[in-house]
Amino acid sequence: MTRVRLSVCCATNDPGPRLRALLGPLREIADQIVVAVDSRVDAGRLGHYAAIADRLVRFEYADPMESASAWLASLCEGDWILRLDGDEVLSPALVEGLPRLLGRDDVHQFHVRCRWLFPDAGHYLDEPPWNYLSPRLVRNDPATLRFEGRLHSGVITDGVPAAVLLDTPYYHLDSLLRDEATRRAKLKRRYHGAEERWKPYGSDGDSTLYYLPESAREPRLADVPAGDREAIARVLDARGPEAPTPPGLDVPLIRRCEIERHWSHRKLRRSAYSASLELLDRDLTFRPGQHRPVRLRVTNRGDEPWPGGSLSPWVRIAYRWLDETSAAEEFRTDLPGPVAPGRTVVAPLLIAAPAEPGTHPIEIDLVHEHVRWFQCSTRALIQVAERSRPPLPRVEARPPGRWRSLRDWRQHRAR
Amino acid sequence: MSLSVCCLTGAPARPVIAALSPLRGIASEIVLAVDARVGRRTLVEYAAFADRVVPVEYEPPFERYLACLHGLCRGDWVLRLDADEVPSRSLIAALPGLVARRDVLQYYLPTRWVFPRADRWLDEWPWSPDHHNRLVRRDPLLWFSGRLHSEAAAVFPSEYVEAPLYHLDTVLSDRRARLAKVAAYQSLPPSLRASAADGSTEEIYLPEDFATLPPAEVPAEDRDLIDAVLRATRARAAPRPTRRAVPERTVRRADVDRTWAQRPLPPAAYVADLAPADAHRRLVAGEHRPFRVQVTNRGAELWPGGEREPLIRIAYRWCDAAGAALPGEGFRTALPAALGPGATCVVSAIVAAPATAGDYLLELDLVHELVRWFGSPLRLPMRVEAALG
Numbered sequence: 001m002t003r004v005r006l007s008v009c010c011a012t013n014d015p016g017p018r019l020r021a022l023l024g025p026l027r028e029i030a031d032q033i034v035v036a037v038d039s040r041v042d043a044g045r046l047g048h049y050a051a052i053a054d055r056l057v058r059f060e061y062a063d064p065m066e067s068a069s070a071w072l073a074s075l076c077e078g079d080w081i082l083r084l085d086g087d088e089v090l091s092p093a094l095v096e097g098l099p100r101l102l103g104r105d106d107v108h109q110f111h112v113r114c115r116w117l118f119p120d121a122g123h124y125l126d127e128p129p130w131n132y133l134s135p136r137l138v139r140n141d142p143a144t145l146r147f148e149g150r151l152h153s154g155v156i157t158d159g160v161p162a163a164v165l166l167d168t169p170y171y172h173l174d175s176l177l178r179d180e181a182t183r184r185a186k187l188k189r190r191y192h193g194a195e196e197r198w199k200p201y202g203s204d205g206d207s208t209l210y211y212l213p214e215s216a217r218e219p220r221l222a223d224v225p226a227g228d229r230e231a232i233a234r235v236l237d238a239r240g241p242e243a244p245t246p247p248g249l250d251v252p253l254i255r256r257c258e259i260e261r262h263w264s265h266r267k268l269r270r271s272a273y274s275a276s277l278e279l280l281d282r283d284l285t286f287r288p289g290q291h292r293p294v295r296l297r298v299t300n301r302g303d304e305p306w307p308g309g310s311l312s313p314w315v316r317i318a319y320r321w322l323d324e325t326s327a328a329e330e331f332r333t334d335l336p337g338p339v340a341p342g343r344t345v346v347a348p349l350l351i352a353a354p355a356e357p358g359t360h361p362i363e364i365d366l367v368h369e370h371v372r373w374f375q376c377s378t379r380a381l382i383q384v385a386e387r388s389r390p391p392l393p394r395v396e397a398r399p400p401g402r403w404r405s406l407r408d409w410r411q412h413r414a415r
Numbered sequence: 416m417s418l419s420v421c422c423l424t425g426a427p428a429r430p431v432i433a434a435l436s437p438l439r440g441i442a443s444e445i446v447l448a449v450d451a452r453v454g455r456r457t458l459v460e461y462a463a464f465a466d467r468v469v470p471v472e473y474e475p476p477f478e479r480y481l482a483c484l485h486g487l488c489r490g491d492w493v494l495r496l497d498a499d500e501v502p503s504r505s506l507i508a509a510l511p512g513l514v515a516r517r518d519v520l521q522y523y524l525p526t527r528w529v530f531p532r533a534d535r536w537l538d539e540w541p542w543s544p545d546h547h548n549r550l551v552r553r554d555p556l557l558w559f560s561g562r563l564h565s566e567a568a569a570v571f572p573s574e575y576v577e578a579p580l581y582h583l584d585t586v587l588s589d590r591r592a593r594l595a596k597v598a599a600y601q602s603l604p605p606s607l608r609a610s611a612a613d614g615s616t617e618e619i620y621l622p623e624d625f626a627t628l629p630p631a632e633v634p635a636e637d638r639d640l641i642d643a644v645l646r647a648t649r650a651r652a653a654p655r656p657t658r659r660a661v662p663e664r665t666v667r668r669a670d671v672d673r674t675w676a677q678r679p680l681p682p683a684a685y686v687a688d689l690a691p692a693d694a695h696r697r698l699v700a701g702e703h704r705p706f707r708v709q710v711t712n713r714g715a716e717l718w719p720g721g722e723r724e725p726l727i728r729i730a731y732r733w734c735d736a737a738g739a740a741l742p743g744e745g746f747r748t749a750l751p752a753a754l755g756p757g758a759t760c761v762v763s764a765i766v767a768a769p770a771t772a773g774d775y776l777l778e779l780d781l782v783h784e785l786v787r788w789f790g791s792p793l794r795l796p797m798r799v800e801a802a803l804g
Contacts, residue, residue: 337572
């Protein structure tokens with residue numbers, strides 16, 4: 001039986017001693033620890049990070065930090081990925097339970113309870129918006145692991161089988177590690193400076209509370225269990241000077257362009273908008289008003305992957321009628337799956353035929369929703385005509401597959 | 416990546432074996448669920464060919480057996496063929512590459528309806544395009560609705576393959592048999608019918624009446640595969656079994672139905688415990704929040720979770736402090752994953768707080784959509800505070 005492997009990953013600019021302390025308990029369990037250090041950290045002082053990481057890289061930082069999530073996951077080689085930030089501590093019970101969780105084959109994600117410590121290391125905020133669940137332990141499966149890429153977003157959870165871990169939380173130390181003024185500045189930079197395309201859905205009222213629990217009306221507090229307090233204290237007490245980068249250690253600096261290649265809200269280059277389209281069906285005759293698919297062969301001739309479905313960048317197939325008299329609906333069709341540069345796929349394009357019989361010219365193109373058309377269209381003539389329907393002879397109903405013997409079956413199949 | 420090939424069949428063994436034989440070198444296992452009425456001799460013929468032969472008590476609809484059939488497979492991927500289908504050479508060649516992909520969960524295979532003879536197929540609507548979701552990755556997302564003409568429920572990401580399957584029904588069955596099939600499909604209760612395909616059932620099975628274009632030619636490379644199956648239907652003598660094999664014990668219909676999404680649930684299924692998983696008891700007026708509820712399945716049936724049938728979800732409503740229900744129902748939230756008998760999960764039920772501040776009771780219960788409530792509600796006092804200016 002193949003052993004299930006775990007990658008732990010962390011993108012950080014937090015002090016090396018603390019990072020080493022919070023990742024330390026995972027060393028025996030993780031098959032791979034990936035640390036990506038923010039390029040603002042001194043490249044000559046990466047000794048603590050190097051001591052704990054199996055794979056150490058530096059990366060060019062830019063807001064939002066969620067833009068690096070998919071890239072960070074791409075560095076992981078395990079069957080499962082556990083992501084941890086540099087200001088978080090796993091409860092010992094969660095660490096201890098990891099091997100058992102990795103053995104489950106009925107879910108793709110584990111949603112872990114977050115506990116925000118406030119106002120001290122012995123208490124946490126036990127109500128919304130701080131007691132949320134975060135999909136931190138996820139199956140490293142290219143077919144199901146996807147990242148929203150918006151501010152304060154993580155792995156996409158919709159429709160993915162998941163289990164919730166309530167009693168084995170992780171602790172968020174932000175309000176202990178940073179004073180109120182620093183958190184207020186972070187809020188301003190992260191939210192008020194955010195571009196529309198990566199802002200989170202909904203109001204930012206929660207964000208203010210997240211960062212500034214001091215502004216809450218009598219927030220509900222709960223005691224941190226004694227066993228968890230020790231783990232938290234070990235991380236908070238991990239101070240000291242940074243260590244020099246070991247001589248000869250090559251720590252590559254990953255450029256922004258490489259990171260954004262994985263980010264769903266990146267701006268696509270003009271060279272991405274190149275495709276060829278080809279209708280495969282010879283029968284393009286519809287009944288008036290009929291809705292049915294035709295097969296379209298789509299080749300990505302650009303240099304960016306299209307993720308398919310309704311994932312961003314949202315590339316879809318669209319069509320329009322070229323005769324002005326046609327008032328038929330015009331559907332858009334999602335790509336059924338991802339299309340890498342150079343790849344060709346077949347997509348069933350749903351067409352709604354006009355109600356008027358006759359020949360109707362149609363133009364089919366790709367569209368990057370809310371951004372632009374590809375302008376690589378193909379055209380065809382759709383025939384709309386009534387089809388005759390001969391009356392059915394009366395027959396005796398017999399449920400399919402109910403033959404009593406092989407002889408019966410042969411008669412059933414007799415030509 | 417390993418591949419299971421499976422087939423639910425009630426047909427004589429030889430044509431099915433002829434159709435599946437070209438897959439022998441690619442499949443890690445061939446699994447057959449065989450209508451137990453075919454008799455011992457046919458079962459033994461199948462058992463001499465397949466890796467696993469499981470007799471089943473058969474009762475329509477055919478789709479009742481899909482979840483059970485896939486549950487018998489152990490490969491990473493499952494390719495299902497019907498007893499009257501033949502894979503093309505291009506599909507056989509493509510299979511290793513398809514199952515090696517990690518970024519796709521399902522492949523739709525185009526079916527070519529062979530008609531009016533073995534070297535022609537119907538290249539027009541409604542026979543083409545006719546894609547079927549037949550090559551699927553075994554994964555927690557794999558699910559079957561069990562409705563008529565349904566297959567594995569579609570999940571993203573998928574891919575449409577150009578290499579075809581050939582469907583021989585329209586050359587194997589005479590017109591009378593096909594008419595009977597149409598009538599049989601139409602006699603099934605509406606709840607079992609597929610949502611959209613039934614309108615064209617007559618056309619599909621009666622191409623001699625409805626086809627308007629000349630059929631296309633079957634490529635030369637595929638003709639011998641089809642001919643081999645047709646020859647096998649006419650063969651009199653059974654080939655000598657290449658190995659001794661014994662079919663497994665017959666699977667009873669009751670056991671099959673435990674995996675069928677359309678089964679009626681017994682009253683004993685509707686037993687659950689609900690407990691609060693969040694400690695807080697206050698919300699802000701008008702806000703939408705997840706409230707976590709611990710749900711334990713105390714019944715004897717699996718609840719599949721998500722939007723799968725039997726569709727069991729958590730629902731809520733608000734009551735005033737005295738316990739009188741307020742008008743309207745709230746959102747409904749699906750279970751996050753399948754929940755077996757005795758198992759517990761946590762559901763993040765999305766709750767919309769009342770618009771007016773005050774003291775309320777939040778009442779949560781499970782519902783089997785369109786069937787019944789579980790009737791074991793959890794009632795929690797909840798303080799709703801006015802929103803800040």
